[in-house]
Every structure is written in C-alpha cells, then in structure tokens.
Amino acid sequence: MDYNKLAELLFPHITKTPEDYEALYPQRDLPEGAKVTRLGPSPTGFIHLGNLYGAFVDERLAHQSGGKFFLRIEDTDDKRYVEGAVEIIINSLRFFGINFDEGATMTGDIGQYGDYTQSHRGEIYQCFAKKMVADGTAYPCFMTEEEIAQIHEQQEAEKANPGIYGKWAKSRNLTMEEIQAKLAAGTPYVIRLKSDGDMSLPEDQIRRVQVKDAIREILDFPANDQDTVILKATGIPTYHFAHVVDDHLMRTTHVVRGAEWLPSLPIHVELFEKLGWEPPIYCHTAQLMKIDEETGNKRKLSKRHDPELSLDYYRNQGYHPAAVREYLLTILNSNFEEWRMANPDADIDEFEFTTEKMSNSGALFDLNKLNDISKDVLLKISASDLYDFLKGWAEEFKPDLLHIFEDRAYLERILDLGRAEAKPRKDHIYAQQMVENISYFFDDMFRIEDEMPAEAAADVATIIAKYLETYDHSDDQTQWFEKIRQITEELGYAVKPKDFKKNPDQYKGHVGHVSTVVRVALMGRQQSPDVWEIQQILSEDRTRARLAKFL
RNA sequence: GGCUCCAUGGUCAAGCGGUCAAGACACCGCCCUUUCACGGCGGUAACCCGGGUUCGAUUCCCGGUGGAGUCACCA
Numbered sequence: 001m002d003y004n005k006l007a008e009l010l011f012p013h014i015t016k017t018p019e020d021y022e023a024l025y026p027q028r029d030l031p032e033g034a035k036v037t038r039l040g041p042s043p044t045g046f047i048h049l050g051n052l053y054g055a056f057v058d059e060r061l062a063h064q065s066g067g068k069f070f071l072r073i074e075d076t077d078d079k080r081y082v083e084g085a086v087e088i089i090i091n092s093l094r095f096f097g098i099n100f101d102e103g104a105t106m107t108g109d110i111g112q113y114g115d116y117t118q119s120h121r122g123e124i125y126q127c128f129a130k131k132m133v134a135d136g137t138a139y140p141c142f143m144t145e146e147e148i149a150q151i152h153e154q155q156e157a158e159k160a161n162p163g164i165y166g167k168w169a170k171s172r173n174l175t176m177e178e179i180q181a182k183l184a185a186g187t188p189y190v191i192r193l194k195s196d197g198d199m200s201l202p203e204d205q206i207r208r209v210q211v212k213d214a215i216r217e218i219l220d221f222p223a224n225d226q227d228t229v230i231l232k233a234t235g236i237p238t239y240h241f242a243h244v245v246d247d248h249l250m251r252t253t254h255v256v257r258g259a260e261w262l263p264s265l266p267i268h269v270e271l272f273e274k275l276g277w278e279p280p281i282y283c284h285t286a287q288l289m290k291i292d293e294e295t296g297n298k299r300k301l302s303k304r305h306d307p308e309l310s311l312d313y314y315r316n317q318g319y320h321p322a323a324v325r326e327y328l329l330t331i332l333n334s335n336f337e338e339w340r341m342a343n344p345d346a347d348i349d350e351f352e353f354t355t356e357k358m359s360n361s362g363a364l365f366d367l368n369k370l371n372d373i374s375k376d377v378l379l380k381i382s383a384s385d386l387y388d389f390l391k392g393w394a395e396e397f398k399p400d401l402l403h404i405f406e407d408r409a410y411l412e413r414i415l416d417l418g419r420a421e422a423k424p425r426k427d428h429i430y431a432q433q434m435v436e437n438i439s440y441f442f443d444d445m446f447r448i449e450d451e452m453p454a455e456a457a458a459d460v461a462t463i464i465a466k467y468l469e470t471y472d473h474s475d476d477q478t479q480w481f482e483k484i485r486q487i488t489e490e491l492g493y494a495v496k497p498k499d500f501k502k503n504p505d506q507y508k509g510h511v512g513h514v515s516t517v518v519r520v521a522l523m524g525r526q527q528s529p530d531v532w533e534i535q536q537i538l539s540e541d542r543t544r545a546r547l548a549k550f551l
Numbered sequence: 552g553g554c555u556c557c558a559u560g561g562u563c564a565a566g567c568g569g570u571c572a573a574g575a576c577a578c579c580g581c582c583c584u585u586u587c588a589c590g591g592c593g594g595u596a597a598c599c600c601g602g603g604u605u606c607g608a609u610u611c612c613c614g615g616u617g618g619a620g621u622c623a624c625c626a
Contacts, residue, residue: 042625042626141624148623190624228623232624258620263556331563335565338565341575369575369576370576372577529586
C-alpha cells in the first residue's frame with residue numbers, strides 16, 4: 001500500500017505541511033517554568049460550578065507562573081452550539097475573577113496561536129490527519145452506522161469489548177483499489193487511528209503505558225487498542241484529535257480537565273506518539289460531587305440534572321464572587337484553609353496554589369461551608385463596596401428592590417450595623433439573604449412577622465405606651481437601656497434575667513421579654529441586632545411612627 | 552461486563568510505619584448576653600474488610616468490598 005498516494009487521494013486540497021504549522025506556531029517565549037493552560041468549553045453556554053472549579057486551576061497555574069491562560073472554543077459538535085455562548089462563558093468567568101490572556105473573545109481572537117475556535121481550524125486538523133494517513137498510522141473507514149451497530153451487538157453476544165479494533169476494524173486492510181472504488185461511489189467515510197494496541201493478548205503481554213499526572217502521580221494503564229475516529233465524515237475532528245493537535249500547536253504545557261477524561265487518556269497518548277510529539281502535563285481534577293436524591297449516593301455534578309449548581313444560581317442568590325472563590329480554593333487545595341487562618345487579611349492571590357495539594361477524590365459540594373466562608377469574606381468588604389455589589393445584583397435580578405438604594409448613606413449604615421465591634425456581627429451571607437435580613441428598615445417591606453413574647457403579651461400596650469412616652473432619640477445607649485429597666489421594674493418584671501429564672505413565680509417575666517416587645521413593634525421580629533443602634537439608623541420619626549402605629 | 556479512578560467522623564480534610572488519629576463546617580451542651588448573631592469553652596462522631604511485610608500498620612503490598620467514571624462520527 002502506498003500511503004502517500006492514499007493521503008493525496010483523501011486530502012488533495014491540503015497543500016500545507018505539518019512543518020508549515022510548526023513554523024507558524026513557534027515555541028512560546030516565556031520565562032522558565034511559565035505554564036500555559038487553556039479552557040476548552042463546548043459552546044452550550046451552560047457553566048456550572050464544576051467548570052468554574054477547573055477554570056480556577058487553569059487560571060492559578062498560568063497566572064502564578066507568569067504564563068498564559070487562553071480560551072478555546074471546542075465546537076466540533078455543531079449540535080451543541082448555542083448562540084451567544086462565548087459571551088456567556090467569558091462574562092460568567094470574569095464575574096468570578098477569572099480572566100483570559102488570549103483566545104476567543106466576543107469580538108475576535110486575541111493571540112498568536114489561533115484560530116481559537118475549533119470549527120475554524122478544519123484545514124489544520126486535516127493536514128495532520130493527512131500526515132497520519134501518509135505515515136500509515138490512520139486510515140479511511142467506510143463502515144456505516146448500521147454495520148457498527150451490528151458489530152456492537154455481536155460483541156455483546158461474544159462478551160467482547162465494544163468498539164472498533166483488531167478484527168472488528170473492517171476497513172483497516174482495504175486495498176487501494178477498494179478504497180478508490182468507495183471514494184468514486186461517494187461513500188461517506190471517517191478517518192480512524194490505526195492503533196497498535198492489542199488487548200486480546202494474554203495479560204502479561206499487553207503493552208502498558210505510564211503517564212505522570214500532576215495531581216495523581218503515575219497513571220498506569222493498558223495501551224489503547226481502539227481505532228478511534230479522529231476525523232468525522234464532515235472533515236471535523238473529534239475531541240481526541242482536536243485536543244492533541246491544538247494543545248501541541250498552541251503550546252499548552254498543562255492540560256487541566258476532569259477525571260472523566262482519564263479513560264480516554266490512552267487514546268491521547270497514542271495520538272501524541274504517532275504524531276511524534278511530546279504530550280503536555282496532564283492534571284486530571286477530581287469531580288465535584290453531589291448526593292443523588294434518588295439513590296442517596298455521591299455522583300458527579302451533571303449539567304442536565306443539577307441546574308441549581310449552575311453558576312447562574314449563585315449569581316441569582318447573590319453570592320459574592322470573592323466568597324465563591326474562597327470556597328473553591330478551600331476545596332481545591334487542602335492547605336488553603338490553614339493558610340487563610342494564618343493570613344486572614346492577605347490577598348487571595350498570595351496563596352501559592354499547587355497541583356500536589358489537590359485532592360484526587362471527589363468532593364461533595366457543601367453549602368454550609370460556602371455560607372460560613374461567605375460570612376467571613378463579606379465581613380472584610382466595606383459597606384460601600386457591599387452597597388455597590390448589592391445594587392448590581394438587584395439591578396440584574398431584583399429590579400423591584402431598587403428603591404432601597406436611593407439613600408446610599410442609609411443603606412451603608414444598615415450594612416455596617418454591628419460590624420465595627422471587636423467581635424463583629426457576621427450577618428451577611430448572600431444578597432438574597434441580606435435583603436431579607438434588613439427588610440424591616442424599609443417601610444414598604446416592614447411587617448410584623450413574629451408574635452409578642454407570651455410572658456409580656458398582656459402588657460404590650462402598656463409597655464409600648466410607656467416606652468414611647470419616655471423615648472428620647474438623643475439618649476445614648478446607656479440612658480436608653482436605663483429607661484427600659486425602669487419600665488421593666490414598674491410593671492413587675494425582673495431586671496436581671498437570672499432573678500426571673502431563679503424565682504419565676506415572683507415576676508411576670510424579665511427585661512428580655514420587655515425589650516422583645518419593643519423589638520417586635522419596631523422590627524416586626526423577636527430577633528434583631530441591637531435595638532438602640534437600629535433606632536439611631538431608622539431615625540426618630542420612623543421610630544416614633546412605628547411605635548405609634550402599633551398602638 | 553472491560554478498563555480506570557477513589558476509599559480517615561454527617562461533610563471537607565491533615566496524616567506520609569510508633570500520634571491519647573489534627574483542624575474546619577455542621578450538630579449538641581455550657582458561658583457571654585435584654586433577643587439574635589458574633590465570640591469563648593466543652594462534647595458526640597472516623598482510619599471499609601481480609602490477608603501479608605514488619606518488633607509494630609490508618610500509613611507499604613496483594614485480594615476482596617463499596618463508591619465513582621468511562622467505553623459515540625458528544626465533549
């Protein structure tokens with residue numbers, strides 16, 4: 001068989017050579033140790049937490065080493081394309097602080113290693129497929145879908161491994177004449193890798209391949225034996241081939257991808273071997289998991305089944321991007337939490353991220369933990385920044401709430417309530433929750449949500465009346481509380497809660513019950529931050545009005 | 552079914568042959584306290600099983616078991 005002739009027959013329109021592309025995309029001129037990473041989403045426009053998790057690794061690796069991080073659109077499957085997806089991807093990631101140095105953008109490519117959209121790179125893939133055909137390491141396959149389905153059935157019946165390999169690869173040994181005839185008849189075909197692997201050999205004779213993974217150390221598996229499709233009938237490559245060609249030509253140094261790619265790693269290794277290229281360093285990240293409600297077991301996050309893990313969900317809820325980043329880093333690097341405790345105020349970028357410290361078992365997404373982390377993160381954000389963040393969130397998701405932003409100073413005081421103390425309050429978690437938390441500060445949202453405390457129920461009117469009567473907005477906190485005590489005593493309640501607990505028969509209740517009455521009248525809830533501070537923010541008029549209205 | 556990955560409390564996890572097996576979140580209790588939150592103190596709770604190797608295994612090896620992933624002209 002004259003493979004060169006076959007290559008020309010199959011790819012007469014390809015005139016460039018592999019050398020041309022090698023020259024077009026030279027080695028990158030980067031400092032020693034600089035890492036080049038990439039994110040290769042398919043343009044479905046759907047991003048979930050798992051994608052962010054992986055993107056974060058790429059971003060850290062590249063930017064911590066003085067390297068490059070680029071975006072490549074992997075749209076070799078036309079069925080997946082969703083309009084505007086590139087924009088969504090870039091914007092969603094940017095929101096969480098992940099920015100690309102080069103690659104596809106909304107307005108065109110940035111960088112010297114493009115085109116960064118796989119569907120535009122047809123000729124490049126075909127050039128290398130042509131080379132493989134010329135080398136005798138790839139061949140045209142004319143099998144129809146029906147034939148392949150039939151083979152699958154037969155394999156199932158024989159309990160053989162499924163797939164096109166060895167004796168099942170019927171187009172593998174076609175003669176030139178047969179191929180010419182098929183071509184002349186216009187029979188559609190794909191290009192398959194001609195694998196040297198053979199899994200049917202006795203176990204000790206099967207060739208094994210070792211790959212060092214940056215997260216998982218040595219990976220050891222049997223060499224690939226599948227004649228995997230590298231070019232579809234349309235001339236578009238499959239993921240496997242596109243990955244190998246692109247990451248070589250784009251001079252990617254580290255390929256970060258989910259562990260679901262582990263099973264196809266042998267294919268990629270063989271492809272790199274056949275093309276005579278050095279493979280990149282692989283970083284197979286553990287999958288983010290969730291508990292499946294139906295089975296009660298852990299399972300990989302799924303785009304289809306877990307819409308609540310979409311990035312949009314977190315934006316909707318109003319989680320601050322810094323909190324999400326902080327959370328992701330704690331599950332990404334096991335020593336991050338420790339580092340954070342030692343450096344509570346350090347910038348997150350100062351943390352040295354390493355693949356070695358990444359876990360290789362799948363972590364369950366833990367909302368409790370996110371919330372806890374978020375409290376600490378938001379505490380460090382100034383009221384002014386918090387205001388801007390909240391407003392941005394409301395503009396996008398809660399336009400009917402925009403009126404609360406009219407008085408900036410007022411909202412900032414509310415957001416800062418209790419945060420200046422030595423032991424500051426950590427009330428803020430995410431926008432939606434914050435808004436609910438502070439709703440009583442706004443008359444249109446204020447309503448009585450809680451009951452009056454049972455101990456003081458009979459005296460509610462009296463307590464409020466007396467309180468209003470003695471109310472002086474200019475009282476300091478001590479003076480203010482002294483008045484509460486007086487009312488407490490006058491009405492037969494214990495000034496010290498302990499007295500009441502010791503002798504519950506001697507009192508109607510204690511000072512806590514009395515102040516709770518005020519709290520419910522003013523805030524509509526039994527629980528709130530300090531009443532005096534709230535009153536100061538509310539203003540005298542609003543305070544008096546609410547008390548009066550309650551009577 | 553084949554291949555692969557994974558295996559320490561409810562969750563995330565330190566550990567890398569000798570530890571009363573860290574810590575964080577969650578949970579419970581107590582303290583602080585006019586409520587809540589914050590904070591402090593304390594508590595419940597773990598090395599999947601069986602063989603080796605070794606004076607000694609959570610740690611190393613083998614075998615099970617369990618969980619996950621993957622076997623497309625999808626990525």
